[in-house]
Amino acid sequence: MKKKTKKVDRFFVPLGQKLLDFFQSVGEMLLLLVEAVVWCKVVFRNLDKVLPQMGKIGADSLPIASLTAIFVGFVLALQTGVALQQFGQEEDLGAIVSIGMARELGPVLTAILVIGRIGAAITAEIATMSVSEEIDALKTLSINPVRYLVMPRFLACVTMLPILVIYVDFIGTLGGAAVAKAYFKVPFLAYFDNVTEYLTFEDMAKGLVKSAVFGVIISIVSCHKGLTTTGGPGEVGLATTNSVVLSFVSVYVFNYFVTRLWLE
């Protein structure tokens, strides 16, 4: 009997511990979010920290965002164009590419891009600061780490992600236009007429709201993983991996459920 209990223990105790850790992390992240939002009240006194972060996330991401967007536009037009051609509907490429970009591909691709480029860097930077006691040093200097480190990154992610998405949508649609013209002989004018006819403001707005929430997720997950790192350089690498994976999963799951909610 005793042996049996032990076997059961070996299964349930770690499981319970994992679950507790998970809920604790979620709780801590929500608290971090609230704290970051509250600290936004002093944003104007901290512009020296917010603006460089905005530059890093926004302007510095433009080259890779352009490249990603234009190729996604190309391939989207190419794949759908072949199918549409069979029905003689090539002129609808404008609607398909622009709506696809605005609703899904723009926000999700930009989020993935920012997770890889910015989220990983945020976690690595803050985790290194944690393990080398720099966060503790900030506290002893009466500097709140959430105000000093989290709030600027949070604000930059939430504002710059939607702006990046507008840009990505635009470039992706342009890419689609190029392929439509080159392979399917759709004139630019017809393509963009089609875009303006079918693409609604609502499509754009929904994509932008989504991307702002992705910004919240990426910044809070990355900062939280960084702040809770203890140990040495090995843990910094592990925290960065965990942060990227958790950001991906959260973005995918949130994206699916919000899309479903909006379609109902």
Add this chain to the structure above:
Amino acid sequence: MGTNGIAIDVRQLHKWFRNNHVLRGVDLKIPAGTATAIVGGSGAGKSVLLKHMVGLLSPDSGSIYIFNQEMPSKYSRRLEEIRRRFAMVFQGSALLNSLNVGENVGLGLVEQGRLSREEIDQVVREKLALVGLKGKESELPGELSGGMRKRVAIARALAMDPEIILFDEPTTGLDPIMAQNIDSLIADLRDRLRKTVVIVTHDMDSAFEIADLICMIYEGKIVEQGSPEAFCRSTNPIVEQFISRFKRHNGERGQGD
């Protein structure tokens, strides 16, 4: 002030890390305006005790009083106010690598926003000169040696004009000459600036050189405390073992003279 000259009063402090009972009822009174060394082996809980004093860790049970004010266990305005009386020099210096030396030293003052840029620059120059690093403002922490980084960290601590300065292993990893320099710098802070100094160390040379009071922590408890002379004469076997090497060295040195 009605503090009976006690700067830090630790009462029955307990701390667990998961299943590890690190501090097991620490009682310690640190007099104001003196230098106190907390000594002990690796993993005895010295740094953990130090972090409790400035509120970086909160006790699982027991309490800490700073000039008769109880340290709050949660982040609050009162904790910020108490922390303002402290500065801490970390073992690895903990300078912000993205900022240069001058920005690191002035960081606390800039973020406080009470002084003008010129006043802050003045304080930074003054404090860097005090630690012997005049004109190094624009260098990056990565370009400095370990000893220099430590001195920048001391300058950063002094810039906040604290009443109490905590040092976590200030001489670990430094060559003997640099260690000696840091020791005399710390002694100077107490003698000239009348600061309360707490040093966590396992370097007994350093402890005997600077401290007015030496406390030994062993298995999460204070097992001995007293003046350096009394500490040397202690019959506590743990203390005897800990300082035997130091005594032997000093004895040899004495005979050699």
